[in-house]
Amino acid sequence: MAWCFCCSCAGANQMPTRYIYAIIFLFTNLIAWVVRDYSREAFRTLRHFQGCYGVHTCLASEGVLRLSFGCFVFFAIMFVTTVGTSRIGGLRDGWHCGWWPLKFLLWILLMILPFFVPPAIIKVYGEIARFGAGVFLVIQLFSIVNFAYWWNEKWLAPENSRRCFLPMLIVTTLSYVFCLIGLVIMYVWFAPKPSCSLNIFFISWTLVLLLAMTLISLHPKVSAGLMTSGLISLYIVFLCWSAIMSEPRSEVCNTRPRQTGKADLLTVLSFFMGLVAIVFATFSTGADSNPFVPANPTPDPENQEIKRVPYSYGFFHFVFAVGSMYFAMLFVGWNLHQTMLKWSIDVGWASVWVKITNEWLAAGVYIWTMVSSVVSNIRQFS
Numbered sequence: 538m539a540w541c542f543c544c545s546c547a548g549a550n551q552m553p554t555r556y557i558y559a560i561i562f563l564f565t566n567l568i569a570w571v572v573r574d575y576s577r578e579a580f581r582t583l584r585h586f587q588g589c590y591g592v593h594t595c596l597a598s599e600g601v602l603r604l605s606f607g608c609f610v611f612f613a614i615m616f617v618t619t620v621g622t623s624r625i626g627g628l629r630d631g632w633h634c635g636w637w638p639l640k641f642l643l644w645i646l647l648m649i650l651p652f653f654v655p656p657a658i659i660k661v662y663g664e665i666a667r668f669g670a671g672v673f674l675v676i677q678l679f680s681i682v683n684f685a686y687w688w689n690e691k692w693l694a695p696e697n698s699r700r701c702f703l704p705m706l707i708v709t710t711l712s713y714v715f716c717l718i719g720l721v722i723m724y725v726w727f728a729p730k731p732s733c734s735l736n737i738f739f740i741s742w743t744l745v746l747l748l749a750m751t752l753i754s755l756h757p758k759v760s761a762g763l764m765t766s767g768l769i770s771l772y773i774v775f776l777c778w779s780a781i782m783s784e785p786r787s788e789v790c791n792t793r794p795r796q797t798g799k800a801d802l803l804t805v806l807s808f809f810m811g812l813v814a815i816v817f818a819t820f821s822t823g824a825d826s827n828p829f830v831p832a833n834p835t836p837d838p839e840n841q842e843i844k845r846v847p848y849s850y851g852f853f854h855f856v857f858a859v860g861s862m863y864f865a866m867l868f869v870g871w872n873l874h875q876t877m878l879k880w881s882i883d884v885g886w887a888s889v890w891v892k893i894t895n896e897w898l899a900a901g902v903y904i905w906t907m908v909s910s911v912v913s914n915i916r917q918f919s
């Protein structure tokens with residue numbers, strides 16, 4: 538089984554440059570958290586921020602949007618200056634991988650300058666950020682579906698099929714077992730009485746989607762594979778769970794402890810796990826350009842010395858740019874006029890419906906890829 542996992546991960550070495558950009562993104566998230574939770578009094582003393590939509594309690598949320606705006610501009614600049622880079626050793630490749638003192642200075646300036654931008658512009662940016670965050674979620678969704686197909690096809694390849702039969706069986710079985718356990722626990726914890734109709738609907742519809750994806754994948758003309766369906770099913774069950782856990786504390790049907798705004802162990806751990814998840818999701822999505830960027834053409838035998846870039850620099854920075862909008866929405870609960878509790882992330886009814894919509898869209902996209910592969914053979918993943 539270990540051999541199969543190593544085989545799946547084999548390929549070109551990732552350039553350390555990716556991790557530096559991820560660290561920059563992480564530091565921006567941390568600064569935004571500090572500004573949101575611990576800088577409200579400082580903002581109130583600054584006359585420039587007195588007109589924060591006319592509501593003093595949203596000052597901290599506006600600070601998050603300003604930092605998000607600076608981070609977005611930074612990665613937008615990187616996108617514009619690196620998009621289309623095809624070979625290692627060129628000027629744009631050097632800019633992407635080097636010039637760090639200049640880029641760190643640019644990042645620092647872009648963390649400061651947005652605080653001198655008029656509130657009206659930040660308000661417009663906040664509305665645009667909702668759309669940009671949605672774009673990020675769609676890109677992430679396609680990336681996850683592509684990864685599930687790629688993993689399944691890698692293990693089904695003729696040279697791997699015999700070695701990977703048992704690991705594939707184990708992964709598939711565990712995926713469905715965890716899905717069923719998750720659904721049962723959600724019924725017990727989040728729908729303890731018949732009056733919890735919304736949660737019952739969320740969980741039951743997730744079960745319907747799971748069954749539909751599995752039955753379609755079992756059709757003899759569909760080559761999706763049960764492991765692929767199991768992985769996508771696990772993903773949508775996770776999204777349903779996450780959506781219900783984002784319900785406000787006033788929601789009585791959710792019987793589990795949730796983020797309280799106090800620095801207790803559960804709240805702190807939940808916050809930092811969520812923060813790491815944001816950075817990891819952005820990094821992993823940006824590193825996977827296969828579903829969106831055409832593969833590099835086969836090198837000309839006469840020009841073997843030309844080395845192609847190992848991943849799409851432009852796409853990588855584009856994902857981090859919309860990811861900057863995404864983290865802002867999580868920090869303000871997708872509501873520009875809402876003040877989040879301390880140590881909280883992605884809480885509120887807006888967050889619930891974003892996640893539920895993302896779940897339904899994920900199931901719809903996966904079902905579409907299976908059906909379209911039969912009807913017109915147009916699936917273009919992996």
